[in-house]
Amino acid sequence: MRWQIKEHLCLPLLLKVPQLRNLDIRPQMALCRRAKPEVFQEKGYIFQADSQIKQVILILCGEVCSYKKDDGESGVPPQKISAEYLGEELLDRMPSKTSTPMDFPISHKHIKAVTKVEAFVLTVRDLREVWSQFEGHLYDSNIRNWAESVLRKGLRRRRLVKRMEMLVQEARANNPRPDGRARAPN
Known part of the structure; x- marks a missing residue:
């Protein structure tokens, strides 16, 4: 105490x-x-x-x-x-x-x-x-904490980019072209 x-x-x-x-x-x-x-x-x-x-x-x-x-x-x-x-x-x-x-x-x-x-x-x-x-x-833990936060931000950014790419592909597949024809699958 x-x-x-x-x-x-x-x-x-x-x-x-x-x-x-x-x-x-x-x-x-x-x-x-x-x-x-x-x-x-x-x-x-x-x-x-x-x-x-x-x-x-x-x-x-x-x-x-x-x-x-x-x-x-x-x-x-x-x-x-x-x-x-x-x-x-x-x-x-x-x-x-x-x-x-x-x-x-x-x-x-x-x-x-x-x-x-x-x-x-x-x-x-x-x-x-x-x-x-x-x-x-x-000073190691401060450097380690900084490195971990940089890695976490990078992983979040990577997941966000993948999610955005997936949404764009879904939007292309579900929405026809302006001229009325369906889009060809990739």
């Missing part, structure tokens, strides 16, 4: 991330099971400038702001951002094999919690485990 609640809360957040939206449902559910709930306190850092991004944050509720490293010294106020997820740069760099070394992306801004932020966190380890477990099957 507990994992079902977690999946119910986490899956809609996961589907907002473009790189995860097109995954097969099995890897999506595996990511939901591995996601860990975390609370970032008000005014606490989520990411700091010039630090490595090693997790994807799926924001359930709360507000965040961002500012550049030198904005605090120049008096530029932090800008609230309407983020539903953070750390998507990490997904662009995920290796296809777990043994491949990874070059972590660097945060160019401070990301801070304006209010208490409740989120689900996916670490590099979580992502690597799902990628390795489902490697080669991450």
Whole structure:
């Protein structure tokens, strides 16, 4: 029951991330099971400038702001951002094999919690485990569903063409020619 609640809360957040939206449902559910709930306190850092991004944050509720490293010294106020997820740069760099070394992306801004932020966190380890477990099957069902729909449409079109040909032949056989003579059978 507990994992079902977690999946119910986490899956809609996961589907907002473009790189995860097109995954097969099995890897999506595996990511939901591995996601860990975390609370970032008000005014606490989520990411700091010039630090490595090693997790994807799926924001359930709360507000965040961002500012550049030198904005605090120049008096530029932090800008609230309407983020539903953070750390998507990490997904662009995920290796296809777990043994491949990874070059972590660097945060160019401070990301801070304006209010208490409740989120689900996916670490590099979580992502690597799902990628390795489902490697080669991450997107297969979507491709398979697409292929099946194309084949179904083709079969329907073929049946429709055959049916139309049969109706035309019946119409020719049952209707005499305009000059009153019967049509010769084919």
